[in-house]
Amino acid sequence: MTADPTDPKEKLLDAALCHVPIDGWTEAAFRAAIADLGMEPGLARALCPRGAVDLALAAHARGDAAMLKRIGEADLKAMRFRDRIAAAVRFRLEEAGDVEVVRRAVTLFALPQHAADGARAIWTTCDAIWTALGDSSQDGNWYSKRAILSGVYSSTLLYWLGDGSPGRQATWAFLDRRIDNVMQFEKLKGFMRGNPLLKPLAAGPDWMMGQIKAPSARRGRGLPGTTMPRR
Known part of the structure; x- marks a missing residue:
């Protein structure tokens, strides 16, 4: 996705991306980007108080925006829902950018x-996917869907980083397997609810999940990990 050429933070991010593969998301890369642009250090610090950490998060947000653009342009309606989720995760990884830049970000957020910043970024990505695909859950399922997808996305991202197969076909096969595992669990829950003998076992967890409420648009506004519906 093309960044806004007039946004100084986007300019700073673009300049830093040239240094991250060698220096990582570090103060050295941040200062090198400032020098490359001839930007006032005070302005750079105002834009990114935590330096390279804020730029790494900006790079992640840029990837999310590119993913959402692709979801909006793609015709996913004819797909099974599990395939829509797989497509969205694939879009996100394809928009992740340079592998070494992403690897350096994974290293940064493992510290x-x-x-917490890394976990919040992944949660935000998964919330964006569910929101874009029309998730309307209002109970505990709102949280469980995003938590499960966060696990799928994280494990697939790590696999993607080490995948040398043509067209990353091994990664997409891995993604399909992970989503199939999740769908099998959902089928098991459905079977338990439909079985007179097992239904009582599911009644308690179902009641508890029903008492948990998703953050409303008003309460969630501005909170990390919540994607506001697009108009």
């Missing part, structure tokens, strides 16, 4: 001090 204890940045782990």
